[in-house]
Amino acid sequence: MKRVFVTGLGVVSPIGIGVDNFTEGLRQGKNGIGPIAGFDASKHSVQIAGEIKNFDPEVYMQNKKEIRRHDRYSQFAMSAAAMAVEQAGLKEKNYDPFRVGVTVSTGIGGIHTFEGEYDTCLASGPGRVSPFLVPMMICNISAGCIAMEYGFHGPNYCVVSACASGLHGIGEAFLKIVHDECDIMVCGGAESAITPLTVAGFAKMKALSTRNDAPEKASRPFDKDRDGFVMGEGAGVLVIESEESARRRGATILAEIKGYGATADAHHLTAPHPEGEGGFRAMMKAVNFSNFPIERVNYVNAHGTSTPIGDGAEMKAVRRVFGDKIGNVTINATKSMIGHLLGAAGAVGSVATIVQMRNGFIHPTLNLENPDEELKDLDFAPLVARNKQIDGGLVNSFGFGGQNASVLFCRPE
DSSP states (O other), X not given: OOOEEEEEEEEXXXXXXXXXXXXXXXXXXXXXXXXXXXXXXXXSSOOEEBOOOSOOGGGTOXXXXXXXXXXXXXXHHHHHHHHHHHXXXXXXXXXXXXXXXXXXXXXXXXXXXXXXXXXXXXXXXXXXXXXXXXXXXXXXXXXXXXXXXXXXXSOBOOOOBTBTHHHHHHHHHHHHHHTTXXXXXXXXXXXXXXXXXXXXXXXHTTOBOOOTTOGGGTOOTTBTTOOOBOBBOEEEEEEEEEHHHHHXXXXXXXXXXXXXXXXXXXXXXXXXXXXXXXXXXXXXXXXXXXXXXXXXXXXXXXXXXSOHHHHHHHHHHHHHHHGGGGGGOEEEOTHHHHOBOGGGHHHHHHHHHHHHHHHTEEOOBTTOSSBOGGGTTSBXXXXXXXXXXXXXXXEEEEETTTEXXXXXXXXXX
């Protein structure tokens, strides 16, 4: 089987833009949750989120005139891709462009544009709607624009699977290389859905935390006082490539992808299977993909959204995967720091896993002050970072509709 390496990373997150800033934010246990500033949320029952501060797309996007023709989610995707492409050395054009593909995904797409143009249509009539409405709001446009920006002519599409979208994008890109359809893939996810309508929709589902008076305490995965997730925004993009391509180009190898699993719960519209059945099978598929020894998998970047049902179901699955080896595994939840980035969550979780692996530390799970009674025996790295060498790390993402993804990363050897 072809080996697949990670050679570039890019990230836009509520705790740091760029890999170095993001890594330092993780190590310090920085909290990116605060009152919503992007719109007036005073009439909303939920008024907190993990927003991106001080983001300037002109720093990263080459075509300055095109910036205003991109929804905010797409600006995030283009910016994270620019970082990853630069780190991987793809600007040197030392590859066959017809064997370079893009699978940068999103769960919701251009909802900022949709809501804004809908308001314009109602207030001023259909003649005032932007001709760029449709290309700005569709989910696949960021993948297409990344290809246009760099001249990548390989497979190009977007996986839309709610909160599993970004990780599915990475997993499907991995398969393209394993099956020798591509040499290089630019993959990941982006999301920016902190809008009046989307926040209201999630709030009506009772999915969100309502700790408006203490936003920094709101995202608390695995804590017995958790009361829902906190919305976040951002993007994570990876450049991955075959071993032959990476060696030929002299690329710096950051990590290796060892496996990928995708399953369906086929259980409920929004709730996970109570025993975590689909998540369990996704993780087992990822671990068994290349027969990577389970004993060497000592880290899980959990889906860990801070919902009462979801956290428990995921940990039931994790226990089944590791059995009596669970004592060797550290689990943490990046969402405790940045909130739930929906379609970008698994991609940013993958970046978090790789930078922890490369720098020998585990970031804290914030706000884990009173662990759930059923989870007290698990190691969630509560409150403070610690040093640890990660040999193999699983990243989990589970989406509405019961769509599950898991990807296994390991240190390059």
